[in-house]
Each structure stands twice: as structure tokens, then as C-alpha cells.
Amino acid sequence: MRPNHNVFPRDASARSRFASKERRASNQVVFITGASKRLGREIALFFANHGMRTALHYRHSKKEALQLAEQINRARPGTARAFQADLNDVRQIKKIVAEAGEYFKKIDILINNASIYEKNQFGKTTLDDWDRHLNANLRAPFFLAQEVIPWMKKEGQIINIADWAGLRPYADFIPYCVSKAGLLCLNTALAKALAPRIRVNAILPGPILLPEKSSPRFKQAVIEATPLKRIGAPKDIVKAVAFLVESGSFMTGAQISVDGGRLIA
Numbered sequence: 001m002r003p004n005h006n007v008f009p010r011d012a013s014a015r016s017r018f019a020s021k022e023r024r025a026s027n028q029v030v031f032i033t034g035a036s037k038r039l040g041r042e043i044a045l046f047f048a049n050h051g052m053r054t055a056l057h058y059r060h061s062k063k064e065a066l067q068l069a070e071q072i073n074r075a076r077p078g079t080a081r082a083f084q085a086d087l088n089d090v091r092q093i094k095k096i097v098a099e100a101g102e103y104f105k106k107i108d109i110l111i112n113n114a115s116i117y118e119k120n121q122f123g124k125t126t127l128d129d130w131d132r133h134l135n136a137n138l139r140a141p142f143f144l145a146q147e148v149i150p151w152m153k154k155e156g157q158i159i160n161i162a163d164w165a166g167l168r169p170y171a172d173f174i175p176y177c178v179s180k181a182g183l184l185c186l187n188t189a190l191a192k193a194l195a196p197r198i199r200v201n202a203i204l205p206g207p208i209l210l211p212e213k214s215s216p217r218f219k220q221a222v223i224e225a226t227p228l229k230r231i232g233a234p235k236d237i238v239k240a241v242a243f244l245v246e247s248g249s250f251m252t253g254a255q256i257s258v259d260g261g262r263l264i265a
């Protein structure tokens with residue numbers, strides 16, 4: 001099933017439920033990294049659909065990020081804005097967090113979603129392969145958290161989008177898997193450092209959106225390796241984000257697997 005991209009629900013009772021949720025949430029500001037496409041875009045639309053304001057980070061996907069901001073602003077003017085940065089550069093992280101904080105006057109929720117995922121054969125992995133994964137997937141979430149915290153005026157939340165493969169690594173993706181394992185450690189450490197004011201939790205997706213050039217054979221092999229015998233949908237991750245935000249008030253330092261059972265296979 002395709003996720004719902006409408007910013008407002010059509011039927012009257014859904015609109016009224018939406019309106020009351022919207023009133024509660026309307027002041028909240030969410031900063032989402034890698035928000036222009038794929039899972040980040042779905043997460044951003046979830047927050048926009050719930051009346052929250054969204055800071056949409058992108059790196060190269062400017063067109064998609066601006067279109068998303070425009071789509072959200074058409075329904076609710078001034079509630080979304082795109083911010084460009086290469087997260088491998090800590091100075092750019094500081095710059096966009098300051099820009100988003102000044103624009104929205106606060107940040108309530110940080111979603112560390114952006115990441116790179118590349119195959120790196122052992123024996124042929126370069127220093128650059130290692131640094132790009134560790135910098136984008138681990139160093140950036142740490143510095144994003146450090147920059148965002150002063151903008152979290154009262155309570156706040158950080159959600160780290162990790163990977164089940166951070167706990168059960170693939171041999172051909174060592175820099176990626178190590179970066180996600182480090183992100184899980186960062187999740188625990190930040191949860192301790194920032195309690196009781198700020199909750200920090202991780203979601204560990206399994207196969208949801210395969211890399212764009214995946215072959216039908218690869219897809220079938222992934223399905224076979226997944227106990228629930230299917231690929232997940234972006235809405236499965238969005239529901240986990242929604243659960244943490246709406247119902248997770250006694251949760252911090254948690255790791256939620258949404259992986260079709262990959263972790264236990």
C-alpha cells in the first residue's frame with residue numbers, strides 16, 4: 001500500500017480528529033535529516049500531516065526538498081523549510097541547526113535519518129570509504145544532537161534511525177554496519193546524558209526500501225531471508241516514529257526493531 005501523501009484528510013470525522021491533534025501539535029518543530037526522499041520524506045510528511053512544523057534537511061536533492069517544503073506550505077503556510085548541508089562537515093551542521101533554530105525559534109524533535117549505505121569489500125576498503133560512513137552515519141548524529149539540544153527549550157526527543165545490521169553485521173558492509181553499531185551506542189549514551197528532559201530512542205529498520213538498482217533476484221533473496229517473508233513498507237517505520245512521539249513518554253534508550261524478524265533469523 002502506498003503511504004498517504006495528502007496533507008489533509010478528506011472525510012469530515014477524520015478532519016475533526018486531525019484538527020484536534022493538530023491543535024495539540026501545532027507548535028512542535030521537527031528537524032529531519034535526509035528528508036527529501038524515501039524514508040525521510042515519509043517521516044517528514046507524517047509530522048506535517050499531524051500539524052507539526054518541519055525543518056527539512058537535504059544534501060544533493062534540492063529539487064525534491066524544495067518541492068516537499070512547497071507541498072507542505074501550500075496546506076499550511078510557513079510551516080516547512082528546507083536546509084542544505086553536507087553532514088560530513090561539522091561546520092555545515094552547526095550552520096543549518098542555527099538557521100533552523102532561528103527560523104522556527106526552537107526545535108522539539110530531531111530525527112537522525114540521513115545515511116550512506118555502500119558495499120565495501122574487506123581488503124579493498126579505503127580510508128575515504130570508512131570516513132564517509134562513520135562521519136555521515138555516526139559523527140553527524142552526535143554533532144546534530146549537540147547543536148540541537150540548546151534549541152530544545154523544554155522537553156525534547158531524538159530518534160535515531162539505525163539498522164538491525166548494527167547488531168548483526170554483513171561482512172561486505174563493514175563501515176556501514178560499524179557506523180550503525182556506533183549509532184546504537186550513541187543512542188544509549190545520549191539517553192543517559194540527556195535524561196530526564198530529553199528522550200532518545202532508536203528504530204532499527206530491516207528491508208523497507210531496497211537500494212534503487214536492486215535486481216528482482218536480490219529482492220527475492222531478501223524476502224527469503226526475512227522471517228515474515230516480505231519487504232516492509234515506509235509506513236512501518238512511520239508507525240514506529242509515531243508510536244515513540246505519541247505514546248512513548250516513558251521510553252528512553254530503547255531500540256525498536258522493525259525488520260520482519262531479520263534480527264532473530
Ligand SMILES: NC(=O)c1ccc[n+]([C@@H]2O[C@H](COP(=O)([O-])OP(=O)(O)OC[C@H]3O[C@@H](n4cnc5c(N)ncnc54)[C@H](OP(=O)(O)O)[C@@H]3O)[C@@H](O)[C@H]2O)c1
Nearest residue numbers: 034038039058059060061086087113114115163205208209
Ligand atoms: N531503506 C531501508 O530499507 C533501510 C533499511 C535499514 C536501515 N535504514 C536506515 O533508514 C534511514 C533512511 O533510509 P533510506 O534508505 O531512506 O536512506 P537513503 O535514501 O539511503 O539516504 C537518505 C538521505 O541521506 C542523505 N545523505 C547521505 N549522506 C549525506 C551526507 N553526507 N550529508 C547529508 N545528507 C546525506 C541523502 O540526502 P540527499 O539525497 O539530499 O543527498 C539521502 O537522500 C537510514 O538511516 C538508513 O540507514 C533504511
